[in-house]
Amino acid sequence: MLKTSEDTLDPSDWNAFRLQGHQMLDDMIDYLEHLRDQPVWQPMPEEVRHSFQQALNDGQHDLKSAHAIFMKDVLPYALGNVHPGFMGWVHGGGTPVGMLAEMLAAGLNANLGGRDQAPIEIERQVVQWVRELFNFPETASGLFVTGTSMANLLGVLIARTALLGTDVRHKGLTADNRQLIAYTSADAHISLVQAMDIAGFGSDALRMIPVDEHHQMNIAALELAIAEDQKIGLTPFFIAGTVGTVGVGAIDNLQSIAELCHRKNIWFHVDGAYGALAMLAPDIAPRLQGIERADSIAFDFHKWGQVPYDAGFILVRDGELHHSTFASSAAYLKRGPRGMAAGSPWPCDFGPDLSRGFRALKTWFTIKVYGAEKLGQVISNTCALAQHMKLRIEAEPRLELLAPVALNIVCFRYRSTDANRVNADIVVALQESGIAAPSTTTLNGQLAIRAAIVNHRTTTSDIDALIDATLALGSCAARRACS
Numbered sequence: 001m002l003k004t005s006e007d008t009l010d011p012s013d014w015n016a017f018r019l020q021g022h023q024m025l026d027d028m029i030d031y032l033e034h035l036r037d038q039p040v041w042q043p044m045p046e047e048v049r050h051s052f053q054q055a056l057n058d059g060q061h062d063l064k065s066a067h068a069i070f071m072k073d074v075l076p077y078a079l080g081n082v083h084p085g086f087m088g089w090v091h092g093g094g095t096p097v098g099m100l101a102e103m104l105a106a107g108l109n110a111n112l113g114g115r116d117q118a119p120i121e122i123e124r125q126v127v128q129w130v131r132e133l134f135n136f137p138e139t140a141s142g143l144f145v146t147g148t149s150m151a152n153l154l155g156v157l158i159a160r161t162a163l164l165g166t167d168v169r170h171k172g173l174t175a176d177n178r179q180l181i182a183y184t185s186a187d188a189h190i191s192l193v194q195a196m197d198i199a200g201f202g203s204d205a206l207r208m209i210p211v212d213e214h215h216q217m218n219i220a221a222l223e224l225a226i227a228e229d230q231k232i233g234l235t236p237f238f239i240a241g242t243v244g245t246v247g248v249g250a251i252d253n254l255q256s257i258a259e260l261c262h263r264k265n266i267w268f269h270v271d272g273a274y275g276a277l278a279m280l281a282p283d284i285a286p287r288l289q290g291i292e293r294a295d296s297i298a299f300d301f302h303k304w305g306q307v308p309y310d311a312g313f314i315l316v317r318d319g320e321l322h323h324s325t326f327a328s329s330a331a332y333l334k335r336g337p338r339g340m341a342a343g344s345p346w347p348c349d350f351g352p353d354l355s356r357g358f359r360a361l362k363t364w365f366t367i368k369v370y371g372a373e374k375l376g377q378v379i380s381n382t383c384a385l386a387q388h389m390k391l392r393i394e395a396e397p398r399l400e401l402l403a404p405v406a407l408n409i410v411c412f413r414y415r416s417t418d419a420n421r422v423n424a425d426i427v428v429a430l431q432e433s434g435i436a437a438p439s440t441t442t443l444n445g446q447l448a449i450r451a452a453i454v455n456h457r458t459t460t461s462d463i464d465a466l467i468d469a470t471l472a473l474g475s476c477a478a479r480r481a482c483s
């Protein structure tokens with residue numbers, strides 16, 4: 001039993017609690033220090049899965065034993081994205097500093113919806129850093145959200161207000177005769193499709209423009225689609241360019257999109273979920289030219305920024321418009337010139353969330369402790385590792401590259417007459433081996449082994465281990481002999 005004082009949830013014996021807390025902290029520090037001794041991932045035994053199906057009142061209430069369950073049944077069966085061998089999807093690795101910052105934030109239990117408090121100044125500090133990073137004006141606004149999926153949705157909603165005015169908030173979309181159309185590339189993230197759906201336009205109002213051989217949105221096709229829509233009386237209102245497509249890591253031609261948006265008076269949104277933070281890396285930032293002309297940028301600190309989940313962000317050039325898209329008044333949210341209700345506008349005026357956690361703190365700690373330069377080096381390094389992997393693939397006759405390597409994502413496969421089946425088997429065998437964990441994608445009907453190098457802990461030896469294991473597993477997969 002955790003002995004609590006009679007009337008509260010606080011411990012009655014703070015010293016015993018302190019000892020247990022130190023043990024929990026030590027266990028997590030040990031875990032991070034010795035990550036490499038563990039498999040990236042391992043399948044969860046059925047008895048562990050079933051152990052999480054107990055009744056609400058199981059009668060056990062004890063911090064020490066709850067922690068023991070965490071250590072035995074949760075920690076070993078997490079996805080492993082903290083591990084240097086993890087290269088699946090686009091997952092961040094987190095940091096020890098971020099972990100400690102999360103503890104401080106939890107202790108403070110701040111609600112960053114609003115009111116006059118230092119935690120909100122920390123969020124404003126990060127907003128200011130973000131403005132500086134993207135060369136946005138002082139009047140630009142920013143907000144922490146869960147992730148880029150949410151930030152993309154906010155981008156669509158703000159663009160809608162830009163065109164239809166704030167009336168749309170009361171009258172709805174049908175009050176205006178115009179039918180609004182959005183554009184993005186065929187390689188764009190599914191969250192943009194969902195954003196159009198959730199915002200009420202319907203996903204059919206999103207045109208998926210074909211990509212060229214570099215997987216960049218085809219600008220001529222984009223212009224054509226806009227012209228055709230205009231000809232039949234539709235109203236183009238939103239174009240999303242991507243920095244770092246989820247499939248192969250392509251960067252759309254932002255300058256051309258910015259130019260087109262300017263000419264046609266269309267909102268220019270950038271989905272830079274993981275790629276936008278490449279602005280921190282001096283060798284890659286020039287390839288993002290044009291991003292400074294965006295009307296809104298959605299990105300995640302929890303991917304390439306290495307901040308623990310979750311820490312999504314939206315930056316909006318026109319802060320006033322952003323505010324007018326979401327701000328509402330309610331008696332219990334009344335602002336004051338002094339006292340705790342001062343400090344308006346509040347973060348809750350810039351998005352749908354009222355209660356909000358202190359995502360800014362772990363981000364502030366990460367930038368403050370590691371520094372922007374070091375974080376940029378991590379980003380450059382993951383791209384250099386991708387080039388190393390590309391060279392190894394090109395030097396190996398049994399492997400072939402399936403897409404250009406623009407940033408940190410490498411798509412390749414093991415050559416085989418039965419390639420789709422064999423490569424799918426290789427990826428599962430790799431994941432179950434615990435050595436390295438790529439995921440898959442499909443490019444022109446071909447199943448690719450897809451390695452996204454995001455984690456600051458990944459080194460050349462992890463890349464080599466992935467390639468070596470792929471070769472070893474490839475021959476057994478071809479014979480259907482991988483156990």
Ligand SMILES: *Cc1c(COP(=O)(O)O)cnc(C)c1O
Binds near residue numbers: 246312
């Ligand atoms: C990861 C990703 C998203 C979604 O971001 P979440 O933080 O997972 O919501 C959107 N777009 C791209 C390009 C991504 O890589």
